[in-house]
Every structure is written in C-alpha cells, then in structure tokens.
Amino acid sequence: MMSKIQKLLFVALIALAGCKKPTDNLKVVVDTDIIKYTALIQVTDAANGVSAPANATLTVSGADANDIYEISGKKQFKLTNGIITIGPDPDAAPTADKTASCNIQISAPGYNTTTKSVTFTADQKQQIINVSMVKTGGTVTAPPVSKPQPVYESVSLNFTGTCASRKDVEIRPSMYLFYRETGTNAAYQYLGYMEKGSITVTTLQKGKTYDFQLIYGGKSYTQTQLIDETNYDVKVDMGDACKDF
Amino acid sequence: MFFVKAFLCRLPLIEILMKKVFLVFLALVVLFIKDVRAQEIPMYGPDLNQKSLRINMGSQGVGAEFGYGINAKTALRLGANFIPLSANNAVNVSGFNSTSRVSASFSNVHLLADFTPFANAHGFRLVGGAAYFMNANGNLQMQPKSDYSYGDIVVPAADAGNLNMRVNWKGVAPYLGFGLLKAFPNHAFNINFDLGSYYLRRPDANIVGTGLLAGNSSQSAQLQRNLKDYRFLPVLQLNFNFKL
Numbered sequence: 001m002m003s004k005i006q007k008l009l010f011v012a013l014i015a016l017a018g019c020k021k022p023t024d025n026l027k028v029v030v031d032t033d034i035i036k037y038t039a040l041i042q043v044t045d046a047a048n049g050v051s052a053p054a055n056a057t058l059t060v061s062g063a064d065a066n067d068i069y070e071i072s073g074k075k076q077f078k079l080t081n082g083i084i085t086i087g088p089d090p091d092a093a094p095t096a097d098k099t100a101s102c103n104i105q106i107s108a109p110g111y112n113t114t115t116k117s118v119t120f121t122a123d124q125k126q127q128i129i130n131v132s133m134v135k136t137g138g139t140v141t142a143p144p145v146s147k148p149q150p151v152y153e154s155v156s157l158n159f160t161g162t163c164a165s166r167k168d169v170e171i172r173p174s175m176y177l178f179y180r181e182t183g184t185n186a187a188y189q190y191l192g193y194m195e196k197g198s199i200t201v202t203t204l205q206k207g208k209t210y211d212f213q214l215i216y217g218g219k220s221y222t223q224t225q226l227i228d229e230t231n232y233d234v235k236v237d238m239g240d241a242c243k244d245f
Numbered sequence: 246m247f248f249v250k251a252f253l254c255r256l257p258l259i260e261i262l263m264k265k266v267f268l269v270f271l272a273l274v275v276l277f278i279k280d281v282r283a284q285e286i287p288m289y290g291p292d293l294n295q296k297s298l299r300i301n302m303g304s305q306g307v308g309a310e311f312g313y314g315i316n317a318k319t320a321l322r323l324g325a326n327f328i329p330l331s332a333n334n335a336v337n338v339s340g341f342n343s344t345s346r347v348s349a350s351f352s353n354v355h356l357l358a359d360f361t362p363f364a365n366a367h368g369f370r371l372v373g374g375a376a377y378f379m380n381a382n383g384n385l386q387m388q389p390k391s392d393y394s395y396g397d398i399v400v401p402a403a404d405a406g407n408l409n410m411r412v413n414w415k416g417v418a419p420y421l422g423f424g425l426l427k428a429f430p431n432h433a434f435n436i437n438f439d440l441g442s443y444y445l446r447r448p449d450a451n452i453v454g455t456g457l458l459a460g461n462s463s464q465s466a467q468l469q470r471n472l473k474d475y476r477f478l479p480v481l482q483l484n485f486n487f488k489l
Contacts, residue, residue, distance in 0.1 A: 020474065021471065022385075022471050022475070026464050026468060026471070028458070029458065029461045029464065031457045031459060034395045034400060069397065070396070089398055090398070170460075172460040217396075
C-alpha cells in the first residue's frame with residue numbers, strides 16, 4: 001500500500017504536468033566490446049594477395065578452442081569475403097600469466113588446406129592474421145608487395161549501428177573496419193580497428209567518397225560517406241544484428 | 246482530460262500567461278499595501294498583525310512556516326519544505342528489459358503572500374510568491390533484469406552495466422495558487438489548504454551509462470528535449486496553523 005502511495009506521489013510530483021513521456025525516442029546504446037581480445041583473420045589467394053578463395057571455410061581447434069567465439073559471440077565461424085574476427089570468451093581472456101590460443105584451419109576447394117596458430121596475449125588486444133591460400137599443385141610465391149598507404153589530413157569517424165527492426169536499440173561497434181573508394185569495385189582494404197564506434201585515420205582523401213564495411217556475425221554491412229570534413233557521424237544499417245541485444 | 250493535456254502542452258503560452266498573472270498579482274499586493282498606508286486607513290481585519298506557526302504536509306512534502314499578517318487582507322509566510330521520494334519499477338524504457346529505481350528529492354525555502362480579496366469570504370485566498378529550490382533532483386537508475394546473452398556468451402547482469410538518468414531543477418521558482426479556509430486561526434488552532442503550482446526552471450538532464458551501456462550518454466540531449474516542459478510542480482497541501 002505504501003509503495004502505491006509513493007508511486008502516486010511520485011507521479012504527481014515528477015510528472016510536473018509535462019506533456020512528453022520522458023523516455024520518448026530514447027535509444028538504448030549497447031557496446032559490442034564484450035570480446036576484448038580479437039584476431040582479424042584475412043584469407044587471400046596467394047596468386048594475387050587480394051581476393052579470397054571462393055567457398056573457403058574455417059575451423060577452430062586447439063587447447064582453448066572451446067573458449068573461442070566469432071566477434072558476435074557465436075560459435076559460427078563463417079568467412080565473409082575471406083574475413084572473420086575471432087576472440088576468447090571474456091571469462092577466458094588472456095592475463096599476464098596465461099595466454100589463450102587456438103589453431104585455425106582454412107580450407108577451400110582447389111586450394112591447399114592451411115593451418116595457423118593464433119595466440120592471444122594480455123598486452124595485445126588486436127592482431128591481424130593474414131592467411132595466404134595456395135592453389136592445389138601451385139607453388140608458394142612471395143606475397144605481393146603492397147604499396148605504402150598515402151597520408152592525408154586526419155579524419156574522425158563515429159559509427160553507430162542501427163536496425164530497422166529495432167528502432168529502440170543502437171550499437172556502438174568495436175570491430176575492424178574496411179574501406180574502398182566508391183565506384184572502383186576494388187576489394188575492401190583494412191582501414192583500422194574502431195573502438196566503441198570511433199576511429200581516426202589519415203588514409204582518407206578529402207573530396208572522395210568511400211564505401212565502409214563491417215563484418216559481424218558472418219554478414220557484411222556497408223555504408224557510403226563523402227569525406228570533405230574532419231569529423232563524421234556515420235549510421236550503418238546492421239540489418240537484424242540488433243535482435244541479439 | 247484531452248483538453249487539459251492539450252492546454253498544458255501549450256507551454257510557451259502558459260509560461261507567458263503564468264509570468265504575467267504572477268507579476269499582476271504581486272503588483273496588486275504592492276499597490277494594495279501602498280494604498281492602505283497612503284490613505285492612513287486604520288489597519289484592522291482578519292490578518293492584521295497576527296502570527297502563526299504552520300506545519301504542513303502535502304505533495305511538496307513536509308515543512309514549516311511562520312505567518313505574519315501585514316494588513317487587513319494580506320499575510321506573508323516564510324517557510325521551508327522538503328520531500329524525499331523513491332519508487333521501484335515505475336519506469337520502463339522500450340527495448341531494455343530492466344529493473345528500475347526512481348527517486349526524487351525536493352527541498353525549498355519560500356516566501357509566499359496570502360491575499361484575501363473578498364471581505365465576505367475570508368476563507369478564500371489568492372497565494373503568490375517564490376521559492377528557492379536548494380535541491381530539486383530526479384534520478385532514475387535502470388539495470389538489466391537478468392543475465393545478458395551476447396550470441397552464445399552469457400554476460401552476468403552485474404557486468405552488463407546500468408543506466409543513470411539525472412534531472413535537476415535547482416533554482417528560483419515562482420508560485421501561484423489559491424488557499425481555502427482562513428489564513429489565521431480565530432483561536433489557538435485551525436487547518437487550511439493550499440492548491441497551486443511552482444513553475445520550475447528548465448531542467449538539466451543527463452544520462453550516464455556504465456559497462457556495455459556506457460555509450461548512452463549520447464542520449465542526454467534527447468532526454469533534455471523530452472523533459473524541457475516538465476516545469477510545473479503541483480502543490481496540494483494541508484496546513485496546521487498554531488496561533489502565536
């Protein structure tokens with residue numbers, strides 16, 4: 001009874017004859033950095049160093065394999081455009097005394113199966129593992145020499161993930177970001193790791209338009225942005241990813 | 246109800262109207278006092294030189310006042326009120342399966358004038374004045390109701406973080422209302438009522454999140470917009486008056 005009286009008093013007091021519900025249009029913003037130690041796996045064809053072999057698959061094995069998840073927190077290790085991000089469960093995160101490690105095996109029809117070891121250490125939150133796949137019967141060649149990235153004025157991007165199906169939730173992604181110049185149809189290149197949706201880079205040229213790509217839960221999410229200022233808030237439609245929050 | 250709400254929603258109009266009514270009321274009180282003194286009319290009447298101690302309770306909590314009749318029709322009262330309130334699970338945010346605890350804390354010192362406009366109706370008073378709210382806070386804390394599933398990973402509710410919404414109306418607020426029953430007791434004690442509203446300053450509002458909800462500070466601007474018209478603090482109060 002006392003509780004009801006208190007609620008009534010509270011409503012009378014706090015409502016203050018306002019017209020709009022205090023929580024109208026408020027979004028719940030959720031961070032995705034639950035898996036704090038991650039490895040970006042990039043699988044490419046050794047012949048050109050860019051495109052990913054078709055139908056490549058990845059399996060995880062080794063001592064800590066049970067603790068390793070895709071960045072969306074699932075046990076589904078699906079390569080998307082040759083890319084996947086994996087990491088250990090927060091409870092199995094590496095410490096100064098203990099690392100977390102696993103082996104990844106990548107197979108693709110017509111290519112030699114490749115295995116690599118991935119070790120997560122407490123002093124390295126992000127790492128990139130490049131896996132170069134050699135065609136069956138082919139020879140291992142030196143990886144193509146990549147051109148140095150040009151350096152432009154610093155640009156800050158603040159990404160927010162939105163979902164048409166859950167307008168009351170927004171995602172602040174912590175994940176690896178890829179880019180390409182719009183209209184080139186070139187393969188996406190690694191741009192950097194964004195922490196809680198924010199990333200500052202010097203590889204984007206003012207006056208150009210870029211496609212940005214996130215890969216999360218085995219799906220690719222893209223957004224296009226013209227760069228002519230130094231700071232942008234970029235909304236990325238993340239499809240049905242919000243239903244997990 | 247619809248008309249009341251529609252009326253209240255015209256807040257800029259109300260704001261102007263209320264300020265004007267308040268100023269007119271104060272001007273009338275001042276003019277009345279000056280007029281009485283200028284004409285050297287002998288001061289007599291129900292309120293003249295009377296003193297009382299008032300204990301009150303109502304929608305603005307509990308408090309005490311000292312009342313003094315400054316002329317036949319007008320009395321001043323100086324007092325203080327405070328109210329601490331809290332309630333569990335009074336608020337929900339869509340998309341956030343959560344428990345909530347909402348609390349409010351208001352305390353003020355105020356100076357009000359009771360004006361008895363009708364000689365044959367001493368039980369009806371117009372009341373105006375202002376208060377300084379030293380404390381006028383509303384807090385809402387929300388946290389996930391259960392463990393949070395992120396894909397196949399279970400994050401304990403305690404690690405997921407929580408949301409804290411804070412609203413602050415601290416400052417000066419005018420008051421306008423009316424009173425029922427006589428301002429001062431004929432003998433040792435009486436009871437009277439107040440019905441009115443403070444008009445608080447536009448509130449400051451912000452959201453602070455922790456853990457996975459740390460990004461919700463970006464919603465502070467929306468909360469501020471939602472609450473900008475929450476400025477009326479209704480007063481429904483019962484006064485116990487002891488003659489001094």
